Amino acid sequence: MSLLSIENLKTHYYTDSGVVKALGGVDLILEKGESVGIAGESGCGKSTLALSLIRLIKNGEIIHGKIRLEGQSLLELPEKEFNRIRWNRISMISQAAMGGLNPVFTIGTQIVEGILQHRKMKKRAAMALARELLRKVEIDPDMVKNYPHQLSGGMKQRAMIAMALALEPDVVIADEPTTALDVVIQAQIIKMLRKLQKEMNLSVLFISHDLSILAQACDRIMIMYGGKCMESGDTATLFKNPQHPYTRALINAFPDLKSRRDKLTGLPGNTPDMTNPPTGCCFHPRCALVKDRCISEQPVRQEINGDHVVYCHFAKPLSEEN
Amino acid sequence: MRSELRKIDRFWRVYKKRKSAVAGLIILTVLVTIIVFAPVFSPYDPDAKDAIPFTPPGSEHLLGTNDIGVDILSEMIYAGRVSLIVGITAAGIVVFIGSLIGLFAGFLGGWVDEILMRITDIVIILPRFPLMIVMAAYLGPGVWTIIFAYSIVGWPSLTRQIRSQILSVKEASFIEASRATGAGNIRIMFTHVLPNIQGIIIANGVMEIMFAILTEAGLSFLGLGDPTQKSWGVMLYFAQIQGAFLRGAWWWIFPPGICIALISCSFNYIGTALNDLFGLKLGK
Numbered sequence: 001m002s003l004l005s006i007e008n009l010k011t012h013y014y015t016d017s018g019v020v021k022a023l024g025g026v027d028l029i030l031e032k033g034e035s036v037g038i039a040g041e042s043g044c045g046k047s048t049l050a051l052s053l054i055r056l057i058k059n060g061e062i063i064h065g066k067i068r069l070e071g072q073s074l075l076e077l078p079e080k081e082f083n084r085i086r087w088n089r090i091s092m093i094s095q096a097a098m099g100g101l102n103p104v105f106t107i108g109t110q111i112v113e114g115i116l117q118h119r120k121m122k123k124r125a126a127m128a129l130a131r132e133l134l135r136k137v138e139i140d141p142d143m144v145k146n147y148p149h150q151l152s153g154g155m156k157q158r159a160m161i162a163m164a165l166a167l168e169p170d171v172v173i174a175d176e177p178t179t180a181l182d183v184v185i186q187a188q189i190i191k192m193l194r195k196l197q198k199e200m201n202l203s204v205l206f207i208s209h210d211l212s213i214l215a216q217a218c219d220r221i222m223i224m225y226g227g228k229c230m231e232s233g234d235t236a237t238l239f240k241n242p243q244h245p246y247t248r249a250l251i252n253a254f255p256d257l258k259s260r261r262d263k264l265t266g267l268p269g270n271t272p273d274m275t276n277p278p279t280g281c282c283f284h285p286r287c288a289l290v291k292d293r294c295i296s297e298q299p300v301r302q303e304i305n306g307d308h309v310v311y312c313h314f315a316k317p318l319s320e321e322n
Numbered sequence: 323m324r325s326e327l328r329k330i331d332r333f334w335r336v337y338k339k340r341k342s343a344v345a346g347l348i349i350l351t352v353l354v355t356i357i358v359f360a361p362v363f364s365p366y367d368p369d370a371k372d373a374i375p376f377t378p379p380g381s382e383h384l385l386g387t388n389d390i391g392v393d394i395l396s397e398m399i400y401a402g403r404v405s406l407i408v409g410i411t412a413a414g415i416v417v418f419i420g421s422l423i424g425l426f427a428g429f430l431g432g433w434v435d436e437i438l439m440r441i442t443d444i445v446i447i448l449p450r451f452p453l454m455i456v457m458a459a460y461l462g463p464g465v466w467t468i469i470f471a472y473s474i475v476g477w478p479s480l481t482r483q484i485r486s487q488i489l490s491v492k493e494a495s496f497i498e499a500s501r502a503t504g505a506g507n508i509r510i511m512f513t514h515v516l517p518n519i520q521g522i523i524i525a526n527g528v529m530e531i532m533f534a535i536l537t538e539a540g541l542s543f544l545g546l547g548d549p550t551q552k553s554w555g556v557m558l559y560f561a562q563i564q565g566a567f568l569r570g571a572w573w574w575i576f577p578p579g580i581c582i583a584l585i586s587c588s589f590n591y592i593g594t595a596l597n598d599l600f601g602l603k604l605g606k
Contacts, residue, residue, distance in 0.1 A: 054502050086504035094499040102496040104517045114503040115511065163503075 004030040008281035013060030018275035037214030040224035050121040101148040108144025133162035154185035233308030346591030357402035364396035386573035404553035409535035420477035424484025446478040451512035458546035521600025554578040
């Protein structure tokens with residue numbers, strides 16, 4: 001039994017301009033100790049997936065699907081019981097740079113407050129745990145006494161990570177944890193996260209628009225577009241042998257230091273309007289290889305090899321060509 | 323503890339740059355010290371009626387005496403206690419009601435917000451002073467009547483301010499983050515949202531004290547105060563009905579009036595400064 005399994009998850013938002021079908025049936029499996037990356041452009045449903053997992057969808061709801069944590073179905077749980085799952089078993093690293101820390105409390109107070117919500121322990125012990133956590137994320141334990149504004153962006157992000165790891169959760173969702181940090185700090189944090197993940201045998205769901213970060217941080221990657229999975233597979237395979245035209249477009253949109261590819265190709269167009277998603281394969285309006293079939297027929301799951309999965313009508317023929 | 327001290331020190335450094343705020347603090351400190359240590363500062367017993375009525379200010383009675391031979395200075399110092407206590411109590415109640423309603427309306431939104439804000443609208447359009455007079459007249463004169471009347475009509479403007487602040491605080495991502503830690507609404511409201519607006523609450527609380535003292539003075543002057551618990555307003559009421567104006571006993575009229583003005587000014591200056599300072603902090 002896998003640790004976390006998501007089956008055919010559909011989440012809709014209700015807005016003034018109509019129903020936004022943000023997730024249109026996503027499947028995902030996360031094993032113990034595994035790190036899975038979710039990649040895609042803005043508006044492809046990555047964050048909706050994360051928020052659906054901890055049931056914090058605002059102005060919308062999960063209308064279909066199953067989420068199981070070690071076999072226990074999470075979507076049917078009453079709110080009160082689910083609150084015990086939040087942070088305790090599924091925690092989330094939010095974007096510290098965007099105000100994820102409460103400005104009026106010290107770092108220590110915030111971590112302690114969260115711990116005491118879920119664990120019965122002395123305040124002293126919780127504070128000691130908070131210090132230990134800060135040591136783990138490689139910042140000075142004395143920072144427990146500091147307020148968020150006294151910390152640098154990188155330190156704040158580390159503190160957020162410390163908070164998310166406080167109760168040794170089964171699943172950690174990292175939603176763009178390095179956004180708004182400079183590349184050097186970004187690399188340090190990714191490295192540290194990777195190290196902690198190995199040490200603590202964590203399962204991490206890593207959400208980012210930056211494929212190069214996911215390449216460093218994840219064992220497997222799922223590429224999302226228009227609220228659906230386009231392709232997923234282990235990181236090396238996906239980069240070496242991308243099957244979906246969208247995956248290729250994403251990879252080509254990033255500079256590569258090692259190979260001599262001197263032209264970056266952008267992908268024209270925008271992410272689709274999810275109040276009215278395209279018919280057939282939702283990527284067809286922007287796909288360079290679009291055929292009639294793509295417009296009329298939704299592609300089905302195709303296994304290329306093991307857990308390398310693609311949703312494209314032409315995946316196999318193209319791979320044979322290569 | 324040390325970080326608290328450092329916070330106060332940082333705050334003081336910005337605060338002391340405002341001359342009016344410092345002046346307000348000095349005036350308030352002096353007045354409050356005199357009022358609190360009334361037995362030390364008042365030369366006579368405020369209830370002793372043994373001096374010659376309507377004595378003008380002189381060496382024996384610094385501010386003269388009133389119609390029944392009570393030393394005005396002593397009476398005034400003790401009256402300050404009533405004014406201050408009524409002001410602080412009424413303001414406290416108003417801040418409590420106002421913040422709570424604002425917090426629930428702003429944070430919970432939806433129909434809770436709708437109902438609470440419509441009630442607020444109704445209370446805000448009521449003519450405050452006439453209503454308080456009617457209430458005070460109906461309930462009978464007294465200190466608690468004034469506090470009650472003020473509490474009933476005083477909270478809406480504060481509620482609106484608090485609510486609008488809550489609306490912006492609740493969108494902050496640390497609120498979502500604390501939801502992700504499994505915190506419920508009540509917990510988030512009181513441990514995360516409220517501390518973020520404590521500055522505004524404190525600043526408004528100080529201003530409320532001023533309004534409450536002025537209102538108390540006004541209602542008491544109209545005879546709705548408690549004649550056995552003299553406040554500055556009650557003193558003015560007696561001055562009025564006992565003919566201080568006709569006899570030209572200015573020493574009976576000016577001192578309580580000036581006291582009301584001074585204490586209101588000082589609360590106003592302090593409140594304005596606090597509002598600015600906490601406002602700055604929010605913007606940072």
